[in-house]
Every structure is written in C-alpha cells, then in structure tokens.
Amino acid sequence: MRKLPLSLFASALATAGFLGCYMDTATSWDPNGNPNGNTDPDSGATPLDDAGNPIASGVPCDVETILNTYCWSCHGVTPSAPSRLVTYSDLTKTSVSNSANTEAQQALVRMKSTTSPMPSSGTKPTASEIAAFEAWVTGGALKGASCGGTPVVADDAAAPPNPYNTPLQCSSNKTSTTDEGSSMRPGDTCINCHTTQGKCTKSSCKFSIAGTVYPTAHEPNNCIGIAGSTVVITDSNNVTVNLTVNSAGTFTSSAALVAPFTVKVVNGSKTRAMSAKAPSGDCNSCHTATGAQNAPGRIMAP
Numbered sequence: 001m002r003k004l005p006l007s008l009f010a011s012a013l014a015t016a017g018f019l020g021c022y023m024d025t026a027t028s029w030d031p032n033g034n035p036n037g038n039t040d041p042d043s044g045a046t047p048l049d050d051a052g053n054p055i056a057s058g059v060p061c062d063v064e065t066i067l068n069t070y071c072w073s074c075h076g077v078t079p080s081a082p083s084r085l086v087t088y089s090d091l092t093k094t095s096v097s098n099s100a101n102t103e104a105q106q107a108l109v110r111m112k113s114t115t116s117p118m119p120s121s122g123t124k125p126t127a128s129e130i131a132a133f134e135a136w137v138t139g140g141a142l143k144g145a146s147c148g149g150t151p152v153v154a155d156d157a158a159a160p161p162n163p164y165n166t167p168l169q170c171s172s173n174k175t176s177t178t179d180e181g182s183s184m185r186p187g188d189t190c191i192n193c194h195t196t197q198g199k200c201t202k203s204s205c206k207f208s209i210a211g212t213v214y215p216t217a218h219e220p221n222n223c224i225g226i227a228g229s230t231v232v233i234t235d236s237n238n239v240t241v242n243l244t245v246n247s248a249g250t251f252t253s254s255a256a257l258v259a260p261f262t263v264k265v266v267n268g269s270k271t272r273a274m275s276a277k278a279p280s281g282d283c284n285s286c287h288t289a290t291g292a293q294n295a296p297g298r299i300m301a302p
C-alpha cells in the first residue's frame with residue numbers, strides 16, 4: 001500500500017471499502033510499487049518488495065497491521081501463546097483450540113469474545129478494526145499483499161512448536177513425598193486446601209500466594225517442578241514481592257497482599273508474564289495439569 005497513489009487508494013477504498021487491499025479481482029495497480037508487476041493479491045504468486053525479495057506473510061496489509069498491533073507480542077514469530085498468527089498459512093490452518101475453525105476464524109471469535117477476549121488485557125482492537133478483520137475472514141480469508149514490514153517470515157516457514165503442545169509428563173521424574181511443609185504436594189491448590197478446607201490452621205500456612213513452576217505445560221500434581229526462577233507479584237496497592245521458587249518448584253507468600261495481582265516469572269533476562277491480572281493467589285487453581293479457567297496449563301519457567 002505504501003506507494004499506491006492517493007487517488008487510486010481513494011477509489012479502491014470507495015469501490016471495495018475495507019476490502020481495498022485484498023479484493024478478489026485482478027488489479028492493474030501495484031500495491032507495493034513493485035516494478036515487476038507481480039502484484040495481483042490473489043494470484044497465488046509471492047508478492048515481492050521493491051528490492052524483489054519475497055514479502056513477509058501473505059496476509060493483506062490491513063489485516064497484518066491489526067495482528068501486528070494487538071497480537072504479535074504473544075502470537076508472533078516466536079510465540080509465547082499456543083499459536084503463531086503471522087503468515088497466511090498460520091491463519092488458514094486449523095485452530096489449535098477449536099478444530100471446527102481455522103485460526104483466522106478462531107481469532108475473530110476471541111477478538112469478539114466478552115468472556116475470554118484476545119488480547120486478554122491491554123489495548124483491544126477498535127470496533128472498526130474488528131469489522132475489518134471480520135470482513136476479511138467472512139470474505140474467504142484471501143491471500144493479499146502484506147505490508148512488507150517486520151517480521152518478515154516466508155509464508156511456508158514452519159511455525160515453531162506450540163509450547164503448550166506437550167504430553168502430560170513429570171519432567172523431573174520425581175514425586176514429592178513430603179507430607180507437610182513447603183515441598184508438599186507441588187502443583188496442588190495449596191490455598192484452597194489450607195484455607196477453604198481448613199487443613200492447616202497455623203499462621204505459618206496462611207498463604208496469600210502459592211503456586212508451582214514447571215519446565216513444561218502439562219505436569220501432574222505431586223510432581224516436583226523446577227527451581228531457579230523468581231515469581232514477581234504486584235498487588236492492587238502496588239506492593240511488590242519477589243518469591244523464590246524452592247527445590248520442589250513451589251513459591252509462597254504469607255504477606256498481606258490484596259488481589260488482583262500482576263504476575264510474572266523471571267529467570268535471568270527471560271520473563272513469562274500473565275497478561276491478565278490474577279484474581280486469586282492460588283495460582284495452581286487455574287494452572288492445573290490441563291489448565292482450568294482458560295489457563296493454558298502449568299506456570300512454565302521462562
């Protein structure tokens with residue numbers, strides 16, 4: 001789009017509305033100012049940039065821009081989320097979370113969802129951006145000329161493995177045999193058992209925060225997790241505590257902290273942050289082996 005003359009841009013918009021840069025008709029103009037004329041967005045040919053290099057993703061520029069702005073921080077080239085949503089192939093394959101939909105269709109569902117919206121926190125796409133994305137999806141999700149900006153990924157570049165697509169396994173191969181104490185029952189819902197079920201009434205086991213860090217996404221209860229990270233919790237009064245993960249993989253705090261919490265796990269220069277605020281300090285209540293309440297599984301070491 002960058003070099004499209006303004007008049008043509010305006011008329012393309014006027015005739016095709018949002019579909020301006022991916023309409024399914026042969027066009028005589030070159031959305032990328034590309035001298036070789038290889039520009040029909042739906043020709044299936046690889047769009048080329050000014051230097052003749054293949055352009056990025058195969059996804060129309062306006063759609064790509066929405067994904068770049070709101071999604072690529074987690075669903076980017078090296079995703080922390082379960083799926084890469086960068087290239088045309090990424091978006092047209094079956095969704096990892098709903099086999100009835102393509103990733104593009106499921107992305108639309110999640111963008112419009114009020115119960116589990118994407119992005120789960122932070123700035124959301126505007127109504128007109130969602131409408132533009134929807135127009136593309138319902139219009140058949142056609143290939144188009146991408147912006148040619150970063151990240152440049154060839155459409156056929158294999159997506160990195162989904163970090164959550166791992167089997168149920170106990171990576172440490174060690175089960176905790178501790179009956180009571182900070183190494184007991186790693187992975188289990190410490191606060192629920194201690195507080196709600198009244199299993200431990202001592203002040204030393206009244207926790208405001210408790211959870212377990214694992215090397216992979218799906219690990220059974222009582223399996224020993226992984227030490228080495230620090231869990232950083234900031235409560236709603238802006239009080240921050242740094243919790244050391246112990247040799248069972250568990251971290252706890254008995255500080256008087258007020259939910260909801262902003263949370264991240266840090267290991268050296270690597271971080272994994274929860275994008276939404278955690279409504280409770282009983283981290284393992286959502287971060288179960290399979291994942292509950294939309295959590296993708298265990299809290300993983302970064």
Ligand code: HEC
Nearest residue numbers: 070071074081083095096097106107110118119275294296
């Ligand atoms: C801050 C990180 C983050 C951002 C930003 C983000 N996501 Fe997600 N997304 C996740 C995580 C983590 C999951 C897995 C948990 C879940 O399903 O809620 C996920 C899951 C999904 C899923 C279900 C898995 C799949 O691929 O079928 C879709 C679809 C999705 N996101 C689409 C989007 C779209 C579209 C945007 C941008 C509008 C977006 N996400 C922005 C972190 C993020």
Ligand code: HEC
Nearest residue numbers: 180181182184185186187188189190193199200201204205
């Ligand atoms: C099945 C219920 C249950 C679960 C789940 C559970 N605990 Fe316990 N915990 C207990 C009981 C019972 C005691 C002993 C209470 C007593 O001696 O009064 C205890 C004792 C403790 C103590 C020792 C307190 C003291 O000073 O004696 C710590 C620390 C502790 N638990 C941490 C945890 C952590 C961390 C988790 C989660 C990873 C957890 N527990 C999960 C039931 C549970």
Ligand code: HEC
Nearest residue numbers: 080120263272273274275276278280281283286293294295
């Ligand atoms: C009510 C359920 C719930 C609770 C309680 C909860 N989480 Fe989460 N957590 C989620 C969901 C859903 C996601 C994925 C979407 C997101 O990042 O917001 C997530 C994501 C995360 C991630 C990022 C995952 C990744 O692979 O990038 C981390 C780290 C995390 N949580 C840590 C924690 C910690 C630490 C606690 C306890 C203080 C906690 N969570 C409590 C639901 C929960």
